Amino acid sequence: MSLEALDRLRSRQALQGIRRLLVISGAPGWCEARATELSERYDGDWLWVSPQPRDGRYCAPGALRRLLGREFMHAVFDARQGLDAEALAALAGTLKAGSWLVLLTPDWRAWPVKPDADSIRWSDTPQPIPTPVFIRHLRNCIEADAHTLLWRQGEALRAADDDRPHWQAASGAPLAGQRAILANLRRMTTGVAVVTAPRGRGKSALAGMLVHSWPGAVIITAPARAATDVLSQHALGRGFFIAPDALLQALEEGTAPHGDWLIIDEAAALPAPQLRRLIAHYPRVLMTTTVQGYEGTGRGFMLKFCASVPGLRHYSLTTPVRWAAGCPLERIIDEMMLFNDVLPEPGRVAFQIKDAPVENLWRSAPALAKQVYLLLSGAHYRTSPLDLRRMMDAPGQRFVTVRGDSAAAAAWLVEEGGLPPLLSFSVWAGLRRPRGNLVAQSLAAHGASPFAAMLKGLRVSRIAVHPRLQRQGYGSCLLAGLSAHARGYDYLSVSFGYTEELWRFWQRAGFQLVRFGTHREASSGCYAAMALRPLTPAGETLVRLQRERLMRDVRWLEREVDEKIPVNAAQASTLNKRDWWELAGFAFTHRPPQASLASLQRLLLNVRLPLPALRAWLEQRQCVTQICATLGLTGQKALRAAWRRETAQALRALNGTRADALMKLLSRVKKFQPQF
Ligand SMILES: CC(=O)SCCNC(=O)CCNC(=O)[C@H](O)C(C)(C)COP(=O)(O)OP(=O)(O)OC[C@H]1O[C@@H](n2cnc3c(N)ncnc32)[C@H](O)[C@@H]1OP(=O)(O)O
Ligand SMILES: Nc1ncnc2c1ncn2[C@@H]1O[C@H](COP(=O)(O)OP(=O)(O)OP(=O)(O)O)[C@@H](O)[C@H]1O
Known part of the structure; x- marks a missing residue:
């Protein structure tokens, strides 16, 4: 395909209201030259997302979150050294109709075996590792997609399918979905409403329309003011913006501005305790939040926070407004990140673990691996594309399932511990904190024994049961069967956001509480709890020691937390x-x-x-x-x-x-x- 043909494609894609992925693969300098050529050829914002700072509009992958709610025409995502999957998905959501998302990758054939710098964030290895499973998955998605352009060094630019109707951009008047929600909101006399949707569905615009049409005072808050551009455009100058911390302080001092409504845009980015204080003060509250795979906290928000607000009204928007329905860029990102894959029905399920925990499940049984990921991301607020990458390529991960026709319950296990004695001691002393080993290191760093991290543990990193099968004993069956498959380990462990309900589940499976955090986690609004189930005599001693310590300490810990810690306090006023x-x-x-x-x-x-x-x-x-x-x-x-x-x-x-x-x-x- 020639550059002139590319020009024609670009003109048509603006009319069709779509965005497209254009992959450039080869030597780093060659990729950069092609991307520069394109940015000179097509007018636009050309935001560069790259770990290497550069002149012009630039953003580091990790900082992309701050740009959520902003919009750009054309962007380059530099994955030559490594690929931050969440950042790629987040960037795609900011691009306006007609945009290119230019993805720079290493040489196509060498890419799967090249160490990926992003792996350092999630693999718990000291050096970056190659991530062949994820990269091959990405390559397959790109090669099979007729709407994506692929330009490999030494080859012609691969053409893309282009047969689509023209698009009618929204006019400014509320669209059908927005109209229906607005009508309900205007009738509200008191209460809390939340609007959730994937990216670009018109949530912020809807909030702006409410501000504009409401006759009384409306207070607007959002984690970043820049992210309220769209809201302000549709509010046409009405409403009063105040940053969340300033509003919280004003609430404390009794000087908070009066308002009929409080609007909290991108509410999931605020910690739950803060949200709770904000919503308690105003008669009517509207929260908007993005719920999609890369918005891990958005999911937590829906699952935990919203469930705890009595009488909450939940609305959602489905049709894209920033681009046309069926946009090829949205489709390929969904496919790469498994955002839209549907969890299959498990059929008849036997109460037993079929196989011992499997390493590299994605290599040995990719279809089952996908079901496990869908099960975990559907049920678990923390699961995000970073986990997809970890699950596919990180060492030391194991998976175990209970299944019928497909996975009905799954646990993701991580091998931990086995540190050399001096290193364990140094972790205890606060001198070292190598990557990984969450529970094992915590037992040493915050616990009773300097040598705790020497023992080997198998941590249940995530566990989930098919939503239709929950509370029928499948989760417990999974945990009960684990011991038989955990030879060589001293204990099973878990770290989870404490609720009484969830604790009952772990306790019934023989886990003993050994640690209770003193700060609520921002993502879940819960205290982190750690529990162990011993498997060997050494494991028993460890659990006994940690448990005795917790019983001696609980009276002091309870001063720091506003939750009853479920252990019996022991008399402990002397020093042992x-x-x-x-x-x-x-x-x-x-x-x-x-x-x-x-x-x-x-x-x-x-x-x-x-x-x-x-x-x-x-x-x-x-x-x-x-x-x-x-x-x-x-x-x-x-x-x-x-x-x-x-x-x-x-x-x-x-x-x-x-x-x-x-x-x-x-x-x-x-x-x-x-x-x-
Ligand atoms: C490390 C971690 O992953 S911690 C997070 C655990 N995972 C989740 O919260 C995801 C959503 N929930 C689920 O997938 C499942 O409900 C699990 C894994 C929590 C429990 O598996 P199930 O097969 O449903 O539980 P099972 O029938 O064996 O035992 C019932 C107990 O589980 C707990 N439980 C069940 N559902 C829930 C739930 N939605 N929230 C909290 N606890 C629950 C309760 O203690 C329940 O006992 P109860 O009926 O007396 O209240
Ligand atoms: N009814 C409308 N008329 C005209 N433009 C609209 C309308 N609704 C939304 N838009 C525009 O569509 C784009 C996407 O809307 P908006 O930013 O509200 O979506 P969002 O769901 O909040 O997206 P994100 O999750 O990315 O923040 C914006 O440019 C907005 O101005």
């Missing part, structure tokens, strides 16, 4: 051997203060020294700024140093010989660090 270790770890190495919180509380009960920095924090519950101001400290870092100094002083006052012996031992651990 483990407290001494933890306190020495805090005083003489780099253990974080939160990890030693309960031991520090017990320390204060056992010494009479003034210890002003520690007592201000733990007994008087003052904030960092307040303590620093009183003690003349420069900030957080100086305060931590003061806490460590006071802890060392208190330990010496209790037993100087013991404190010095621990200090010497720990300084040896510090000295050996360079060996890793």
Whole structure:
């Protein structure tokens, strides 16, 4: 296909209201030259998304989230070093009708075996790894798609199918879907409504139309003001924008502006506790949010937050407005990321695990692997294209299913632990934090034993049951069958967003609670809980130790959280051997203060020294700024140093010989660090 033919295709695609993917594959310099040529040939914004900063409109892949809600004509996505799948999908959503999305890739044949820089974010390996399964999947999608252009170095540009009717862009008046929702919103006297849709369906425009047509005051908030451009256009100058943190502060001070409505655009990007405070204040609230695979939090928002708002009215928009229905770019992105694939019905399902946990499921049984991904992403708010990449290519992943005609329940397991003794000790001491090993490292870093990360664990990273089969025992059956397939591991583990309901599920499967976080997670609004099920005697000892520690600490932890922690508190006001270790770890190495919180509380009960920095924090519950101001400290870092100094002083006052012996031992651990 010649460049002149490309010009004709581009003119027609503007009239047809579609966007197209144009893949350029070859040597890095050749790809860049072709993309530059195209950007000079076609007028537009030409946003470059690349890890390498450059002149002109540029955005790093990780920063693309900030551009959600903005719109561009033409963009280049530079995947020559690595491919951030979420960023690619997010970028596609910002492109206006008539745009090219130019994707730069390595040489077509070499691409699957080339290390992918993006893998460093999700593979838990120290160096980037090749990601052949995902890249082959992408190549197959592109090669099979007659609407996508492929330009490989040394070959002619592959032509694309072009047979489509002309498109009628929306006029500015509300479209049928928007009209119906607006009518309902205008009738609302009180309450909370949410509008969800995939990208470019006219959610923000709808919010703007409500602002414009409402006779009274409307307050608008959104995580980023730039993302409210579309809303403002349709509000025609009405409404009052205020940033979420400013609004929250105003609420606290009692100076919040009055409004009949509060509109929260892209609400899912705000943490649940903040949202809860915002919606409580205004009589009517409209939230909009994008719900699609790469909007992991959007899904969490729907599943968890909306379910917790009584009487919430939920509306959705389906027809695209930013581009024509059936747009080839939207279709190929959906296909690459499996956004629109439908979970098959499982049919008759036996209550048993058919196979032992399988590694590389995507290679051995791709159809089943796809069902597992769909099952997890449908049920689990956290599952996103990053997980698709991890699932396809990261080492140390295993999958296990209960299935009939297709997967009915699935668990995604991750191998953890087995760290060398000194490394485990260093993790405990806060000196090292290598990638991966979420639970195993946490058991050492925040837990009772410096050697906890040496044991081998199998973490249930995700588990999901087909929506039609939930609460019929399939999830429990999956967990019950796991032990038989976990030879060589000391324990099974899980880290999950705590709810009483979910905890019952894990508890019935023999898991014991060993850790409870002190901050609610932004994505779920829940505290993170960790639970273990021992499989070997070493695993039993570990679980017993962690459990005893939690029972001794719970009374102090409950001061930090507004949730009942489901363990029986043990009497613990004296210092035991483990407290001494933890306190020495805090005083003489780099253990974080939160990890030693309960031991520090017990320390204060056992010494009479003034210890002003520690007592201000733990007994008087003052904030960092307040303590620093009183003690003349420069900030957080100086305060931590003061806490460590006071802890060392208190330990010496209790037993100087013991404190010095621990200090010497720990300084040896510090000295050996360079060996890793
Ligand atoms: C590491 C993680 O993945 S944590 C997140 C777990 N996954 C999810 O929340 C995804 C959606 N939910 C599901 O897929 C399933 O409901 C699972 C995996 C939680 C449980 O599997 P099921 O086969 O439904 O459960 P099973 O019948 O074996 O046991 C019932 C118990 O599971 C728990 N449970 C079932 N459904 C839910 C739910 N939607 N939310 C929370 N807990 C649930 C309850 O404790 C229930 O006991 P109850 O009836 O006394 O309340
Ligand atoms: N009724 C309408 N008339 C004219 N233009 C419209 C109408 N509805 C939406 N649009 C335009 O369509 C585009 C997409 O709309 P909007 O940004 O509201 O969608 P969205 O679902 O919020 O998208 P995103 O998820 O990307 O933020 C915008 O350019 C908007 O101005």
